Amino acid sequence: MSKSRKMRPLLPALLLLLLLCPCGAESRSPSRPSFVLVMADDLGIGDPGCYGNRTLRTPNIDRLARGGVKLTQHLAASPLCTPSRAAFMTGRYPVRSGMASRSRVGVFLFSASSGGLPTSEITFARLLKEQGYATALIGKWHLGLSCDRPADLCHHPLSHGFDAFYGLPVTNLRDCKPGAGSVFASGARLLVWAPLQAVGAALLTLGALRALGLVRVPPAAFLLLLLLAAAPLAALLAFLHFFRPLNCFLMRDRDVTQQPFSYDRLTQRLTAEAARFIRRNAERPFLLVLSYLHVHTAHFSSPDFAGRSQHGAYGDAAEEMDWSLGQILDVLEDTQLANNTLVYFSSDHGAHVEEVTAKGERHGGSNGIFKGGKSNNWEGGIRVPGILRWPGVIPAGQEVHEPTSNMDIFPTVAKLAGSPLPDDRIIDGRDLMPLLQGRSPRSEHEFLFHYCNFYLNAVRWHPRGSTSIWKAFYFTPKFTPQGANGCFSTHVCFCHSHFVTRHDPPLLFDLSRDPRESTPLTPETEPRFHDILRAMQEAADGHRATLTAAPDQLSVGNLLWKPWLQLCCSTPRLACRCDKEAQGPGATH
Ligand SMILES: *[C@@H]1O[C@H](CO)[C@@H](O)[C@H](O)[C@H]1NC(C)=O
Numbered sequence: 253m254s255k256s257r258k259m260r261p262l263l264p265a266l267l268l269l270l271l272l273c274p275c276g277a278e279s280r281s282p283s284r285p286s287f288v289l290v291m292a293d294d295l296g297i298g299d300p301g302c303y304g305n306r307t308l309r310t311p312n313i314d315r316l317a318r319g320g321v322k323l324t325q326h327l328a329a330s331p332l333c334t335p336s337r338a339a340f341m342t343g344r345y346p347v348r349s350g351m352a353s354r355s356r357v358g359v360f361l362f363s364a365s366s367g368g369l370p371t372s373e374i375t376f377a378r379l380l381k382e383q384g385y386a387t388a389l390i391g392k393w394h395l396g397l398s399c400d401r402p403a404d405l406c407h408h409p410l411s412h413g414f415d416a417f418y419g420l421p422v423t424n425l426r427d428c429k430p431g432a433g434s435v436f437a438s439g440a441r442l443l444v445w446a447p448l449q450a451v452g453a454a455l456l457t458l459g460a461l462r463a464l465g466l467v468r469v470p471p472a473a474f475l476l477l478l479l480l481a482a483a484p485l486a487a488l489l490a491f492l493h494f495f496r497p498l499n500c501f502l503m504r505d506r507d508v509t510q511q512p513f514s515y516d517r518l519t520q521r522l523t524a525e526a527a528r529f530i531r532r533n534a535e536r537p538f539l540l541v542l543s544y545l546h547v548h549t550a551h552f553s554s555p556d557f558a559g560r561s562q563h564g565a566y567g568d569a570a571e572e573m574d575w576s577l578g579q580i581l582d583v584l585e586d587t588q589l590a591n592n593t594l595v596y597f598s599s600d601h602g603a604h605v606e607e608v609t610a611k612g613e614r615h616g617g618s619n620g621i622f623k624g625g626k627s628n629n630w631e632g633g634i635r636v637p638g639i640l641r642w643p644g645v646i647p648a649g650q651e652v653h654e655p656t657s658n659m660d661i662f663p664t665v666a667k668l669a670g671s672p673l674p675d676d677r678i679i680d681g682r683d684l685m686p687l688l689q690g691r692s693p694r695s696e697h698e699f700l701f702h703y704c705n706f707y708l709n710a711v712r713w714h715p716r717g718s719t720s721i722w723k724a725f726y727f728t729p730k731f732t733p734q735g736a737n738g739c740f741s742t743h744v745c746f747c748h749s750h751f752v753t754r755h756d757p758p759l760l761f762d763l764s765r766d767p768r769e770s771t772p773l774t775p776e777t778e779p780r781f782h783d784i785l786r787a788m789q790e791a792a793d794g795h796r797a798t799l800t801a802a803p804d805q806l807s808v809g810n811l812l813w814k815p816w817l818q819l820c821c822s823t824p825r826l827a828c829r830c831d832k833e834a835q836g837p838g839a840t841h
């Protein structure tokens with residue numbers, strides 16, 4: 253009697269619990285999905301069909317968008333590969349991990365550099381691995397390799413929470429493909445061409461003076477000058493010759509398997525590996541980061557795609573990538589995993605508009621209506637495609653216009669996997685699920701800070717209760733030649749000294765009215781001009797106060813080629829050539 257009385261108040265609560273509890277046979281628990289996070293390289297927001305392109309065919313990116321949420325203001329944390337990817341992996345501004353360069357070079361170029369994502373950084377892969385997820389990175393890494401010895405692989409994906417790695421430790425570059433040119437061309441001109449011209453001029457002058465009988469020049473002097481001319485040339489030729497095997501190679505876990513890598517069926521090989529990983533882990537939660545080489549130069553595509561698009565080699569590569577994504581989506585359907593997998597698709601930053609071949613063919617993508625591109629913080633450099641799909645959990649066919657960041661993936665994925673966030677450091681990303689599920693209409697990012705490498709370039713402010721998106725630039729890149737939409741003379745824009753124009757007061761735009769960033773506001777056109785800038789300055793000061801010094805991973809010392817760190821799959825080490833790919837795929841698990 254007394255017992256049932258005690259029970260009575262509990263009963264409605266129990267019933268309510270039963271109603272809320274997703275324990276029925278049909279309803280599956282929405283917790284702990286698997287993750288397929290897809291990152292394209294240099295793909296512009298104007299490239300996918302679902303972002304408005306009518307001529308580049310991306311049916312699979314479009315299909316993903318139809319099944320999920322399309323973000324229209326998704327922002328890369330940096331307009332360059334290495335820092336953007338560091339931020340993506342850690343949920344933190346790259347400046348916090350030392351992955352933001354103070355010099356001109358903002359990315360790793362050599363496999364045998366000592367810089368990289370510090371082991372003290374926590375990637376989402378590490379968090380998920382701790383939660384029992386199977387984790388793999390397939391494709392491009394570009395976040396460093398070794399620290400002190402070639403075998404320590406301290407920066408390698410396997411040291412950052414991935415159980416498996418198959419792909420390029422550095423990046424696809426023009427220099428990786430014979431005949432595709434060199435990214436070092438302009439640097440080489442400076443370093444080799446100038447001294448060569450000086451020595452040449454000296455030789456001619458001396459020769460003329462001697463012929464006129466004005467001076468007596470010993471033949472040894474001529475020889476010395478000739479040697480002086482030959483030395484930088486020989487060094488350059490050696491550099492260009494060895495660059496490819498030393499830096500363009502494929503690894504499977506800790507082993508170098510193809511050095512230099514072959515472009516032959518490369519996307520197909522990466523795709524098959526990704527499909528195998530999914531099938532192998534169908535019975536357990538997994539994290540697959542599929543990091544495409546497309547659509548960075550040098551462009552390549554298999555015979556099925558070469559010459560098929562309306563946009564040359566660039567379009568062929570983009571359409572091959574789209575095909576690959578389709579294969580992965582098909583595997584998720586085949587294995588009945590689609591409904592329990594969160595798929596994310598994005599690009600590490602905007603399209604590289606300066607990529608135009610000597611023949612004038614555009615090898616960079618489209619940033620749609622947006623200004624600028626890769627290597628600068630105009631919207632074209634950082635506003636990237638962003639699509640998230642999780643059928644039944646994230647409503648299909650929606651668009652979210654609020655500002656979001658590629659750093660948001662970190663806390664979103666961690667939370668869904670049941671992992672607490674690290675509490676000993678600042679995480680700059682924010683959980684996306686409230687926005688994606690329509691539970692919250694507002695982005696949690698009131699302010700976002702846009703860095704050009706180490707330098708705070710611009711601030712974005714989306715004030716609460718307002719539709720405005722203010723963006724204030726402290727400096728802007730000097731586009732060259734004048735009037736161009738990019739830094740064509742240097743191939744990428746640099747972030748400091750005479751390469752930029754400083755603005756005081758900062759250049760202010762309201763992106764909600766002027767997404768093309770065409771007309772800076774003035775106190776006359778925007779009465780609140782000074783108040784807005786003051787609020788943004790205070791936010792920037794507050795943000796700066798949270799920064800602590802981190803060892804510079806992209807210092808000249810950490811960027812340089814260090815011969816003793818060179819990975820080489822063959823002996824003698826100088827040759828560095830092997831091909832173990834022919835032995836067949838899936839050699840490891
Ligand atoms: C579609 O993409 C191609 C390749 O990047 C580009 O040349 C073209 O301008 C784009 N079209 C639009 C409407 O952005």
Ligand SMILES: *[C@@H]1O[C@H](CO)[C@@H](O)[C@H](O)[C@H]1NC(C)=O
Nearest residue numbers: 588590591592642643644645
């Ligand atoms: C997946 O989820 C969608 C949306 O909730 C549903 O319509 C579909 O039937 C589900 N498919 C499977 C195989 O459970």
